[in-house]
Amino acid sequence: MRRVRRRDERGAVTAEAAVVLPVLVLVTVALAWLVSLGVAQVRVVDASREAARALARGESQGTAVALARRVAPGGASVRTDATGTTVRSVVVAPVRGPGGVFGALPTVRVRAEAVALKELGT
Template identity: 55%
Template sequence: MRPLARDDTGSATAELAIGVPLLVALTAGLVWMLALGAAQVRVVDASREAARAVARGDDVAAATSLAQRIAPEGARVRVQVGDDEVVVTTTARVRGPGGLLGSLPGVTVSADALALAEAS
């Protein structure tokens, strides 16, 4: 007795139909993580540059403006000046990049920077 031949027609299509959405979802997640990483780097840079500027003796308003230009859009910058140190905190809310990734939840990124005030 000869075994019945299996017909594999269509199995590749079914596998592709399952695999492509998974790959798209994985790619979307990776793009979102890259966007969050870039935003985190920007808030770190913004805090650091503003703390340096105030520690050098620059105006707090000018340093805040500098930090807001570096940070993601809509970032909040808080500058605390002590006797011998400056602490700058930058916080930004990062939304999904839109389109297919628009449904992803927003995330808040934040960074603190401390600089010792330079003697005048």
């Protein structure tokens, strides 16, 4: 009778974990960055709407921009325009990568625009 020798598999789990863990960390960081992009987009939309509402109510352009900057992410630019019967606001904000491996990624700009009708008597 012939004896079959089993291969020694000690350390195989450690080697697999050593390969998989860095990949899981990269995926986690990428997902966290995508979530931060989504949050920044929501904040930009809210800031744009806030500025448009303020202008539609008859607030000054400076007040509308200040309200938008309070809601918008840091480094955002706010443009407003009140011509005719409508008001318009555009907010653009940069979102930088999380650093590390993703530090080489270019800055992403999120943008939102809101338009509103001026209220009567303004």
